[in-house]
Amino acid sequence: MARYLYDLCGRDERLRFSPYCWRVRMALAHKGLSVETVPWRFTDKQALAFADYDKVPVLCDGEQVVTDSYDILCYLDTTYPEAPLLGEGLAKQRVLFFKHFVERSVTPSLFRIVALDLFQAVHPDDRDYFRTTREARFGCTLEEFHDPERGRAELQKVLAPVREQLRSAPFIDGDSPAGADYLLFGSAMWVHCVSREPWTTPGDPVDAWFERMLDLHDGLARNAFTIRDLD
Amino acid sequence: MARYLYDLCGRDERLRFSPYCWRVRMALAHKGLSVETVPWRFTDKQALAFADYDKVPVLCDGEQVVTDSYDILCYLDTTYPEAPLLGEGLAKQRVLFFKHFVERSVTPSLFRIVALDLFQAVHPDDRDYFRTTREARFGCTLEEFHDPERGRAELQKVLAPVREQLRSAPFIDGDSPAGADYLLFGSAMWVHCVSREPWTTPGDPVDAWFERMLDLHDGLARNAFTIRDLD
Incomplete structure (x- = not known):
């Protein structure tokens, strides 16, 4: 199943510094889930139109689109309950x-x-x-x-x-x-x-x-x- | 079973203002446990010698003597597990x-x-x-x-x-x-x-x-x- 994370990049495309994206990248690794990051820039609002959102992180997990870093952590706990991130x-x-x-x-x-x-x-x-x-x-x-x-x-x-x-x-x-x-x-x-x-x-x-x-x-x-x- | 709480008092014996004692009084009430408070003053070290401690709160729960507000909360959760205070x-x-x-x-x-x-x-x-x-x-x-x-x-x-x-x-x-x-x-x-x-x-x-x-x-x-x- 394809998994993509829209991730803020800087003046070099390899420079990834969003605190909210880092939360999610670490959370995915914590769950043992691999992900491909998609570099995104602040003014690239059009690229996120499909998610009806204007900021990163945006996670595409197969058919599922999840926005907001905290909501993504919640989603990961619900969908992949092993190794809880937030708990209950x-x-x-x-x-x-x-x-x-x-x-x-x-x-x-x-x-x-x-x-x-x-x-x-x-x-x-x-x-x-x-x-x-x-x-x-x-x-x-x-x-x-x-x-x-x-x-x-x-x-x-x-x-x-x-x-x-x-x-x-x-x-x-x-x-x-x-x-x-x-x-x-x-x-x-x-x-x-x-x-x-x-x-x-x-x-x-x-x-x-x-x-x-x-x-x-x-x-x-x-x-x-x-x-x-x-x- | 007798339950006593050594509780800091001020210039009037009815004035009880220790933040650590208030934690415990609320925690006991949360568990539905009644308690009799024993007024205590800072320099009354001798009164706590039985507990091998020199500060309040000190809880006497029947035979059990527990010191330190946080340890008392832990003790209450262990001994009276209904309505967790700290959880696990x-x-x-x-x-x-x-x-x-x-x-x-x-x-x-x-x-x-x-x-x-x-x-x-x-x-x-x-x-x-x-x-x-x-x-x-x-x-x-x-x-x-x-x-x-x-x-x-x-x-x-x-x-x-x-x-x-x-x-x-x-x-x-x-x-x-x-x-x-x-x-x-x-x-x-x-x-x-x-x-x-x-x-x-x-x-x-x-x-x-x-x-x-x-x-x-x-x-x-x-x-x-x-x-x-x-x-």
Whole structure:
């Protein structure tokens, strides 16, 4: 059965840095499902018309079309119940909180660290779109928003509960990784792929976790093309 | 079977404001278990010697003595498995993250809002102990740490994922309250019992959640004695 994932690409087609697409790529690997990625750019709205959606990730799983990264994780758990990502009942309700934590608390601080690197990473044809949408969201220019030092200081505080969690287990979800790990890891890959700015400190449990995550699933993320491969 | 909970009291014996004791009182009510509280003060270390512990809560459940609020919640789930508080597997791992979130991110901001109110709420004989231990932890005086406006600004950001979670369900743990709700609610009661400082804003989903929590279990928390009853 053919399985395709529409995946954001940057100024080089091999540069894939969407945090939402990384969640899904790791989740598919977690389920042992192979996928072919289809490079997509922000302004390529027409390419997604078939899905009645205007953003990635979009997963085509045989006849099934699923949009939105979190809905894709739900879909994967329902369709391929082995090795749960989100789980059910209280587990699912609590990973939804973790999703909000990543999106509302972690991601904005990471954005401060890499705003201008991200701008450089997107395709030149996409840059106007990227700048306009992000500046409207922040209420200031990308140049004003970009502040790696402030981002790192915020992140240091925001990640305190993650750091504490990782003192008692190798993964956020315990002895092995699951949905919560992939939700945070997606945002970490976003930074890792487009920037050389450090966002963790050696010796921090979060740093050791990130290294472990890079190695999962035959080094899927470790082998990702990054800005370092472009120079 | 006799069941006792050693519970921190303040300058009035009816004033009970420990966030860790409130977690346990709500958890016991959640399980439908009655309990008799034993008022305890910070410097009353001798009274807890039987438990080989120097803080509250301490639960005496018949012959069983259990210390530490989180361990008590675990004990309750094991001994009284109906109506899980923490749950098992992924659910339990994720509520552990939520515990760290409450203790590392929420509680410090709440402390800024009520530091001096807390100081006034503790028993006069306990105030030296309270001041010395807290000032050592913060690295500054209580007066320097006390900053309600800054606390509220921090809290506004820190609670963003909770607010988002409460847009889709009445409780953090979904349609009905469970462990995550009680973990956060304990800290909220701490503020509510000792201070008139607002920590939520009317119209905020967190405010509506707090009101719902106050009403649970026949208004156990709604009927609590607070600083307002002292004037």
